[in-house]
Amino acid sequence: MAMAGAEWKSLEECLEKHLPLPDLQEVKRVLYGKELRKLDLPREAFEAASREDFELQGYAFEAAEEQLRRPRIVRVGLVQNRTPLPADAPVAEQVSALHRRIKAIIEVAAMCGVNIICFQEAWTMPFAFCTREKLPWTEFAESAEDGPTTRFCQKLAKNHDMVVVSPILERDSEHGDVLWNTAVVISNSGAVLGKTRKNHIPRVGDFNESTYYMEGNLGHPVFQTQFGRIAVNICYGRHHPLNWLMYSINGAEIIFNPSATIGALSESLWPIEARNAAIANHCFTCAINRVGTEHFPNEFTSGDGKKAHQDFGYFYGSSYVAAPDGSRTPGLSRSQDGLLVAKLNLNLCQQVNDVWNFKMTGRYEMYARELAEAVKPNYRPTIVKE
Numbered sequence: 001m002a003m004a005g006a007e008w009k010s011l012e013e014c015l016e017k018h019l020p021l022p023d024l025q026e027v028k029r030v031l032y033g034k035e036l037r038k039l040d041l042p043r044e045a046f047e048a049a050s051r052e053d054f055e056l057q058g059y060a061f062e063a064a065e066e067q068l069r070r071p072r073i074v075r076v077g078l079v080q081n082r083t084p085l086p087a088d089a090p091v092a093e094q095v096s097a098l099h100r101r102i103k104a105i106i107e108v109a110a111m112c113g114v115n116i117i118c119f120q121e122a123w124t125m126p127f128a129f130c131t132r133e134k135l136p137w138t139e140f141a142e143s144a145e146d147g148p149t150t151r152f153c154q155k156l157a158k159n160h161d162m163v164v165v166s167p168i169l170e171r172d173s174e175h176g177d178v179l180w181n182t183a184v185v186i187s188n189s190g191a192v193l194g195k196t197r198k199n200h201i202p203r204v205g206d207f208n209e210s211t212y213y214m215e216g217n218l219g220h221p222v223f224q225t226q227f228g229r230i231a232v233n234i235c236y237g238r239h240h241p242l243n244w245l246m247y248s249i250n251g252a253e254i255i256f257n258p259s260a261t262i263g264a265l266s267e268s269l270w271p272i273e274a275r276n277a278a279i280a281n282h283c284f285t286c287a288i289n290r291v292g293t294e295h296f297p298n299e300f301t302s303g304d305g306k307k308a309h310q311d312f313g314y315f316y317g318s319s320y321v322a323a324p325d326g327s328r329t330p331g332l333s334r335s336q337d338g339l340l341v342a343k344l345n346l347n348l349c350q351q352v353n354d355v356w357n358f359k360m361t362g363r364y365e366m367y368a369r370e371l372a373e374a375v376k377p378n379y380r381p382t383i384v385k386e
């Protein structure tokens, strides 16, 4: 089936162009849930975004007023971007160009009052894991604790009083130089709060990531920040409902999902999965995808008998935020770098929990018991036969 590239800007633009207003309102109600207010972001922020050639959108999720709790307001920023230099440019130049790009975007995020910002998966590099080649791609790996990218993000975090979630390719020199797909969480004080690793590694299509790193070994940590409790479910983890669940069980109020995924594989799943996780877990979710087509110097095959090629396919952007009540922002564009700012009231998590009670009705003990049996080698599925 044909798949649109950059020329098809977004589902939202298409609906707005073609639907008469009354139909558009109903379609939006069904597809996006409760209508969100557009955020009144500063004019200078829009000017800077336009000068730097990226899209800026802002939305507010409201919650009911409560008598005993004050609103718990936090602004999150989601960043999606192309790789500015070609994949065959020198490694250090590619990393510097990405640092410069993110610095320009985070400055606009600061103007918009963003408290927590998250970048896309493996943001300091092209998503080269399709190639199965080691060099030069493993050279992009850095220490999560004190690598150049973490030091760069620490400065940004401190300067802008912003929590920074920085997904990188990690080299852990304390443990045999092993590589991981990691997100570093940097506090707004500038200190490294901790790190979390991708728990589920894809073995689908050209996503040959298992050539480079193993499934994460850090479980489901949740980070207490000044602005709320956050977790990071990296890319392919979004297909695993139990992965979302465990972050939620550990108390996450916002779960970021930095991703790298292509239209031919996942575009129809994209609007559903993170949004469903927000609903099922009474939390906010933030789905982020990179943009564009990245060309690699050498051809590789997909093991499907088709011709060798030099790119992964089209990364379709479309980053969005979903709320526990099922409402969601429109997506950023499929074709342009962008910053999505969302103002959240974290009180909404408990309010929706009290209405729908998924935590109360969850039957976790029964699942835990049954799963503990199901993973045993001698397990026989419970099938009742005549």
Ligand SMILES: NC(=O)NCCC(=O)O
Pocket (backbone or CB within 6 Å): 121, 202, 207, 234, 235, 236, 237, 259, 260, 261, 262, 265, 266
């Ligand atoms: N980066 C990554 O895990 N991609 C896998 C494909 C997908 O999850 O859509």
